[in-house]
Amino acid sequence: MSRHKLQERLKMKNVETKHGEQFNDLLRYVFQVTNQELQRFGWENREIAQAKLPVLKQADVLGWFDDDKLISQLAVYPFQVNIFGQIYEMGGLTGVGTYPEYANLGLMDQLMRQALTNMRERKQSISYLYPYSIPYYRRKGWEIISDKMSFEVQDTQLPKLKTVSGDVERVSIEHPAIKDVYQRFALQKHAAMLRSDLAWEEYLRWDLDDLTAAVYYDSNDQPMGYLMYWIAGEVFHMKEMVFVNEEARTGLWNFISAHFSMVTYVKGYTYTNEPLAFLLDDSDIKETIAPYYMARIVDSRLFIEQYPFQSQETECQLTFNLRDPILEWNQGNFTLTVDKQGKGNLVEGGDNPAATFDIQTLTTMLMGYKRPSYLARIGRCQADEATVKMLERLIIHEKPYFSDYF
Missing domain, CATH: 3.30.1050.10 (SCP2 sterol-binding domain)
Known part of the structure; x- marks a missing residue:
């Protein structure tokens, strides 16, 4: 069949919950997620399909269909971000993929144009995405707007304990203090996500079962910071540290340093332009900075x-x-x-x-x-x-x- 006739046969329309299995299959094919990897994270096919149902219910999901077969798709989450203290409606672009046999037909370009038009109608004047190819998304109008810095601290380089007025309590990641602290933190941080329930689900979707949290409470028993982490192979893995003041930051690092006898390294990430090294007594640590998220003004x-x-x-x-x-x-x-x-x-x-x-x-x-x-x-x-x-x-x-x- 000629490519012209093939294009005439294809139809763009909304991807609905009834297309959930096809939506999931296309994601897994494009991002090369294997059954072995899913099992390693404790996910079964059925669970993934169920987990992605909120995407199909709450997001704007567009796709190209060849008869009844979903062959190209993207999804736009309804998110909010804080831009210099102003709350913006943001369209979070994700789930972008096309089966290779339908490549080079301009399908994704048309999906993006329609998705951006829909964002404009919903007053989502900015869009964020995590790029699988920075050059590709630059050609579509997105640009780098944030960095992710990874760090590795040896046990001997951990900061010495400093006196603070509060205490740290280990809790589950579902503890309400975590969302409370993050909301206050996000309202202080330019470009940060204001996490809705859907945003929290996405943020924690692929985490290991042994992920835990520690909350710093000040002298008035108010939660002022938290840490999400797990320990494996004598490595303290920090998923996220959030604090609304320096006292909480110090208290959380005191908690990490208390693991001195248990771990050889602390590994984690920061998302600002301030290197962690400057804050440590021994600043000779390994830090690697890389571009992280991209954004584009829609309207x-x-x-x-x-x-x-x-x-x-x-x-x-x-x-x-x-x-x-x-x-x-x-x-x-x-x-x-x-x-x-x-x-x-x-x-x-x-x-x-x-x-x-x-x-x-x-x-x-x-x-x-x-x-x-x-x-x-x-x-x-x-x-x-x-x-x-x-x-x-x-x-x-x-x-x-x-x-x-x-």
Whole structure:
């Protein structure tokens, strides 16, 4: 059969719960998840299908069908993120895959265009994703906005115990204090996920059964931090450490150091630009930094309406040219006006643009991952010196934090 006739036969439509088994089969094929791996994590096929049902019920799942066979798909989770103190509706893109015999038909490109159109209609002005290929998603308009730093600390390098007023209690990962602490933490951290029940399910989906938690309580018995971890082969594996103040951070590291006689290494991750090494007495530890999540602005005008620029002495105005490889509503000249309070407004049009950049650059710049001066220096933002300085003044200096996975 010719590829033209094959394309005519294919239909794009919503993936529903009745397609759950096909949805699961396509995911497993594309991401090469074997039965052996599933058994190692204690999952059976039936359990995976049940676990993914919430995805099909709560997410926007689109697919291409060849008759009744699901052959290409993606899913968009309805999430929320904190961007410089403003709560944004975010479309979390996941479950992207196409069977190889249907590759190179432009199916995924059309699915993404439709998914982004749906996000815009739902007022999800930004989208996050974990990239299996950074170049591929850059071509679709996403850009890196966060890092993941792995670290390895020897037992002899663990920090010495420091006096704190509170105590640590070991609890199950379902303990209500954990969600309470994380919510307060996420409201302090720029770019962090506000975890709904669905987000928590995704975050913990593939964890080992022996994952446990420790909560730090201050002198008033208020939970101020927690640690999720497991111990195996004399290694203390830290999944996540969350704290709302330095006292809680110190108390949790006291707890880790108390395992000195049990472990040889502590391994874990941080998600900020602050290396752990500086905080340790012996800073000669192994740290590895890698790009983590990507994002793309879906609707530039809606995103700007919510965006908190820094307050200024006078109103600022900038006309710029924006390029987007997929979305026509993010293409052309736009005029940005920011009042003294930092409230922005973006309208289409304007003559003689003072800056030119693509949606990828605009995203990473407004998210604070890369500064305007750096982006101008490497040629990602074409603008004169005065315009770059204005952008530097307008955008808050704070690196994104994102520790979730979906």
